[in-house]
Amino acid sequence: MAKDMTLYWGSGSPPCWRVMIALEEKNLQGYNSKLLSFEKGEHKSKEVMDVNCRGQLPAFKDGKIIVNESYGICLYLEDRYKSKGTKLIPDNPDEMALMHQRMFEGLTLFQKMAQSLFYTRFVPENERHASAEERNRGELREEVQRWENYMKCDYLAGKHFTMADVIVFPVIAFLFRFGLCEEKYAKLAAYYKNLKDRPSIKSTWPPSWKDSPGMDTLKSL
Amino acid sequence: MAQDMTLLWGSGSPPCWRVMIALEEKNLQGYNSKLLSFEKGEQKSKEVLDINPRGQLPSFKHGNVVVNESYAACFYLESRFKSQGTKLIPDDPTEQALMYQRTFEGLTFYEKLASVLFYEYYVPEEEQHDSALKRNKENLSTEIKLWEGYLAKLGSGSHLAGPALTLADVVVFPTVAFLFRFGLSAERYPKLGEYYALLKDRPSVKASWPPHWLENPKGQDTLKDL
Numbered sequence: 526m527a528k529d530m531t532l533y534w535g536s537g538s539p540p541c542w543r544v545m546i547a548l549e550e551k552n553l554q555g556y557n558s559k560l561l562s563f564e565k566g567e568h569k570s571k572e573v574m575d576v577n578c579r580g581q582l583p584a585f586k587d588g589k590i591i592v593n594e595s596y597g598i599c600l601y602l603e604d605r606y607k608s609k610g611t612k613l614i615p616d617n618p619d620e621m622a623l624m625h626q627r628m629f630e631g632l633t634l635f636q637k638m639a640q641s642l643f644y645t646r647f648v649p650e651n652e653r654h655a656s657a658e659e660r661n662r663g664e665l666r667e668e669v670q671r672w673e674n675y676m677k678c679d680y681l682a683g684k685h686f687t688m689a690d691v692i693v694f695p696v697i698a699f700l701f702r703f704g705l706c707e708e709k710y711a712k713l714a715a716y717y718k719n720l721k722d723r724p725s726i727k728s729t730w731p732p733s734w735k736d737s738p739g740m741d742t743l744k745s746l
Numbered sequence: 747m748a749q750d751m752t753l754l755w756g757s758g759s760p761p762c763w764r765v766m767i768a769l770e771e772k773n774l775q776g777y778n779s780k781l782l783s784f785e786k787g788e789q790k791s792k793e794v795l796d797i798n799p800r801g802q803l804p805s806f807k808h809g810n811v812v813v814n815e816s817y818a819a820c821f822y823l824e825s826r827f828k829s830q831g832t833k834l835i836p837d838d839p840t841e842q843a844l845m846y847q848r849t850f851e852g853l854t855f856y857e858k859l860a861s862v863l864f865y866e867y868y869v870p871e872e873e874q875h876d877s878a879l880k881r882n883k884e885n886l887s888t889e890i891k892l893w894e895g896y897l898a899k900l901g902s903g904s905h906l907a908g909p910a911l912t913l914a915d916v917v918v919f920p921t922v923a924f925l926f927r928f929g930l931s932a933e934r935y936p937k938l939g940e941y942y943a944l945l946k947d948r949p950s951v952k953a954s955w956p957p958h959w960l961e962n963p964k965g966q967d968t969l970k971d972l
Contacts, residue, residue, distance in 0.1 A: 578892075579851075592843040594850035601846045605839055618826060622811045625822050629815035632853065652875045671799075 526606075530556035533573050533584040535563045536733040537702075539635060539695035540595035541583040546691045547599040549725030552610035560732070596628070599691055613688040624682035627675070627689040634668055635696045641665040642703060642742060666746050669700065669710060676712035679719060686723070694720050702734060704741035751777035754794055754805040756784045758956045760856060760920035761816035762804040767916045768820040770950030772831035781957070817849075820916055832950075834913040845907035848896070848914035855893065856921045858886040863928060863968065887972050890925065890935060897937035903944065911948070919945050927959065929967035 530553065534541035548556055561567035561582065569580040577584035577593040585591070585598045592601045603613045615621050641661040645653070675681070681689040697717055701707070707714035720726055751774065755762035769777055782788035782803065790801040798805035798814045806812070806819045813822045824834045836842050861882040866874065897904065906914040922942055926932065932939030945951050959965070 587839075587843070590840055590843045591847070593847050597843075597846035597850040601843050604835070604842060614825070619811055621825060622808070622813045622818075622822050625818035625825075626813050626815055629818040632815075649877070652873075652878050654873045656870070657873050 527553040527555035528557070529588040531559060531576075531586045532556055533559045533561055533568075533576065533582055535561055535568065535582045537699075537731045538563070538582060539699055542695040542698075542729060542731065543595045543692050544583045544585060544598045544602075545729035546694070546725045547602050547613070547688075549728055550611040550613060550686075550691065551602050551606045553602070553606065554728075596692065599688060603688060611686065613686075613691060615682065615685060615687055620683050620685070620687070624687045624689045627681045628692050631689070631693040631696060634672060634693065637661070637665045637668040638696060638700065662746070665743075669705065669713070669746060672697070673710045673713050676716055679716075681716075690720065694726065700743060702739040704739060704744040705746060706744060709746075748774040748776040749778070750809045752780065752797075752807045753777055754780045754782055754797065754803055756782050756789065756803045757958045759784070759803060760859075760924055763920040763923075763954060763956065764816045764917045765804045765806060765819045765823075766954035767919065767950045768823045768834070768913075770953050771834060771911070771916065772823050772827045774823070774827065774831070775953070817853075817917060820913060824913060832911060834911075834916060836908065836910070836912055841908045841912075845912045845914045848906045849917055852914065852918040852921065855889055855918060858882070858889045859921055859924060862886045863924070883972065886969075890930070890938070890972065893922075894935050894937050897941055902940065905944075906941075911945075915945065919951065923951075925969060927965040929965060929970035930972060931970060934972075 527548070530548075532541075532544060532548065534545065545558075548554070559572075561570070561573065563582075567573070568582050573582065573584050574580055576586055576591055579593070581593070583595055583598060584593050587601075587605070592598045599613075615624060639647075641658075641664070644658055644661060648657075678684055680686050681693055694717075697713060698721075701714070701717050705713070721730075748769070751769070753762075753765060753769065755766065769775070780793075782791070782794070784803075788794070789803050794803065794805050795801055797807055797812055800814065802814070804816055804819060805814050808822075808826075813819045820834075836845060860868075862879070865879050865882060869878075896906065900906075900908070903909075905911045906918060922938060923946070925938070926942050930938070932942070946955075
């Protein structure tokens, strides 16, 4: 089963990390794991383009079946391997509803983070404005505060670890990697510390993070 | 069931339209439908903020359960009402895989559309650049060609993930409809044109067609040269 699966991924990419957590949670260890380098442009290699014509990671194959897009892969795995490993989508309608909402709010959190942290990567020099950078940072602060206020239970959708955590934890981990203040965002920090030691997360921790310190870009957010 | 549901929405919003199509496909007509005005800023009214602190539409409630975010509401409805109406998530793994991929590529598709059509809405005037809008248009053009190619591969009369309508169509069709509303050429993109024609008469789509598009059948031509 897992031996017929191949995941193309890059270290430190939240979308890739999501899929790796999902594979661990569904007991699908043993898949072919192909670590590629964004810096060397390997996401645009023929090997990736053959699976994902967008030249993006993660790219995923399950035998002859291809699924790209991190949310798509995670939901496919839960659907196809429902009875294996952790149940990632709760049956209880209230929990299921909250799980879905948090999953998709996760897109906004990731987007606001990328817009602020990677402003100079995405915006050509002649189009940059201090006003835009300030606004993006303000929006990120507001968004992070919103998630801090969401943290009422151990997990994002309530008492149980769900797909919402699979999808969103990597983004929260990213925020702390970039120096988010653990005192100011104490509930998010508690969530982060609690989940860091979960086996699926420990075993998929970005290799490039293990031996290097993070950054402090978000220290004063 | 449907009477316990409330959808707060705005006309001409693809995310709102997705949820309306999903409700129709799952035979949940009869929900409380509250049309609000973006122009009057009603998405920031107390009525909305009580359900959705983000002050965004669509906002959706089923009894005491709130599900905001259009994709979340669509997935919730399919999950909760699996056995009623149209089956939106196929059982066959190959079809399912394609459906999931197209559904999430649909986010990129909408983002590229919005970056052109709503450029002036989202970017403050003093930060606008011709070079940025030009680049956004090029990116949208590349994206449209990609979807044209996806449809070409599947053949005439097909939906996005195979012969039958799935969740991928529910979330992506509104984006395609927007392209044609804003003047995309069906000659240049015949497969998308065919797909648009196929779905515009589907009952769920007809029933949820943006009311202000019915009032003004003539759209705009912003995308005519794309």
